[in-house]
Amino acid sequence: MTFSASRTDQVISVVTAVGRADPQHLADAYRSLCAQVLPDGWVWEWAIQADGTDRGDLPLPSQACTDPRVRPGEQSHGGPAVARTTALARCRGRLVRVLDADDQLPATALADAVTVLSTDPSVGWTASAVLDLAEDGTLTGWHGDPAEGILPRGSTISAWMADPCALRIHPATLTVRRPLLAAVGGWMALPASEDMGLLAGLDSLAHGYFLPRPGLVRRSHPAQMTRAPGFDAQVTALRGLIAERVTAIGELFH
Numbered sequence: 001m002t003f004s005a006s007r008t009d010q011v012i013s014v015v016t017a018v019g020r021a022d023p024q025h026l027a028d029a030y031r032s033l034c035a036q037v038l039p040d041g042w043v044w045e046w047a048i049q050a051d052g053t054d055r056g057d058l059p060l061p062s063q064a065c066t067d068p069r070v071r072p073g074e075q076s077h078g079g080p081a082v083a084r085t086t087a088l089a090r091c092r093g094r095l096v097r098v099l100d101a102d103d104q105l106p107a108t109a110l111a112d113a114v115t116v117l118s119t120d121p122s123v124g125w126t127a128s129a130v131l132d133l134a135e136d137g138t139l140t141g142w143h144g145d146p147a148e149g150i151l152p153r154g155s156t157i158s159a160w161m162a163d164p165c166a167l168r169i170h171p172a173t174l175t176v177r178r179p180l181l182a183a184v185g186g187w188m189a190l191p192a193s194e195d196m197g198l199l200a201g202l203d204s205l206a207h208g209y210f211l212p213r214p215g216l217v218r219r220s221h222p223a224q225m226t227r228a229p230g231f232d233a234q235v236t237a238l239r240g241l242i243a244e245r246v247t248a249i250g251e252l253f254h
Contacts, residue, residue: 001122001124001153001205001206001207002121002122009092009093009094010041010042010043011042011043011044011045011092011093011094011095012038012042012043012044012045012093012095012096012097012110012113012114012175013044013045013046013047013088013091013092013093013095013096013097013178014033014044014045014046014047014096014097014098014099014105014110015047015049015084015087015088015091015096015097015098015099016029016046016047016048016049016084016087016098016099016100016101017049017051017079017080017081017083017084017087017100017101018048018049018050018051018053018058018083018101019051019052019053019077019080019101021058021059021101021102022059022102023059023060023061025101025102025219026058026059026060026061026064026101027060027061027064028104029099029101029102029103029104029105030046030060030061030063030064030067030070031104032104032105032106032107032217033046033069033099033105034063035107036105036107036108036109036110036111037107037108037111038110038111038114039111039114039115039118042110042111042114043069044069044093044110045069045070045071045091045092045093046064046069046070046071046099047071047073047087047088047090047091048060048070048071048072048073048087049072049073049074049075049083049084049086049087050072050073050074050075050083051075051077051078051079051080051082051083052075052076052077052078053074058072060072071090071091073086073087073089073090079189079191079194080187080194081186081187081188081189081190081194081197082187082189084098084186084187084194085185085186085187085189088178088181088182088186091178093178094177094178094179095113095114095117095175095176095177095178096175096176096177096178096181097109097110097113097174097175097176098171098172098174098195100172100218102219103172103216103217103218103219104133104216104217104219105215105216105217106131106213106214106215106216106217108213108215109128109214109215109216110175112126112128112211112213112215113126113128113175113211113215114175116209116211117175117177117209120209122150122207123150123206123207123208123209124176124177124180124202124205124206124207124208125174125175125176125177125180125202125203125206125208125209126173126174126175126208126209126210126211126215127151127169127170127171127173127174127208127209127210127211127215128169128173128210128211128212128213128214128215128216129141129142129145129173129211129212129213129214129215130142130170130172130173130214130215130216130218131214131216131217131218132218132220133217133218133219133220134220135220139217141214142168142170144168145168145169145210145212146168146169146210147210147212148210148211148212149209149210150207150208150209151169151203151207151208151209151210152207153203153204153205153206153207153208154203154204154250155203156169156199156203156208157199157200157203157204157246158246160196161239161243161246164239169199169208169210170216170218171195171196171198171199172195172216172218173215173216174195174198174199174202175215176198176202177206180202180205180206181198181202183201183205184198184201184202184205185201186198188200188201188242188245190238190241192238193238193239193242196242197238197241197242197245200242200243200245200246201245201249204245204246204249204250204253205249205253
């Protein structure tokens with residue numbers, strides 16, 4: 001599978017779902033976007049979807065409220081998967097990057113993905129290394145990152161299906177070509193593991209590329225969804241449905 005540019009604008013759209021958000025977290029996310037060093041001619045836009053609240057209540061810093069690159073929207077409560085997919089309606093970019101409301105992007109995160117996806121039409125999506133940000137400010141990397149380069153179609157999700165602990169990339173680092181994102185229907189409409197559902201669809205249809213330079217600063221804090229009671233059990237219960245998606249794509253399209 002090869003991809004051509006379906007949109008002429010050199011825009012990368014960053015999509016964020018916001019439920020209950022810490023104002024400082026959103027301010028840090030915005031500052032990290034403003035610090036991006038993009039290739040010549042490229043610009044970013046930030047589509048923020050307020051999930052279950054009025055967009056006027058979003059705790060955005062004052063600079064973001066007047067920044068034309070920031071494109072807020074709102075919806076009744078539907079969860080992060082629905083919020084991100086709905087935000088696509090306001091996006092102009094031919095590349096789409098997810099950013100959780102409590103995370104940040106290193107200065108080269110968008111540029112690294114743009115460079116790969118602009119030069120290799122066989123690659124449909126990128127993932128990258130991650131830095132975990134502890135509450136005391138300590139940054140630590142992950143162990144066992146894959147080598148830089150192509151992630152062959154089907155290899156990433158098949159490893160996860162065989163052993164959930166074998167997944168060596170984080171779906172919160174994904175940058176995706178918009179046509180591919182549209183083809184899989186956006187984020188899988190699940191209450192948890194919606195990003196794994198997306199990765200399952202992407203990896204089943206197209207090659208990925210792993211970027212070794214960190215492309216995400218992932219904040220660790222008590223209010224994280226992944227720390228909620230019963231989260232792990234919920235994820236385990238949904239693995240079968242995600243696996244069914246992979247099998248169905250394989251049978252229907254290959």
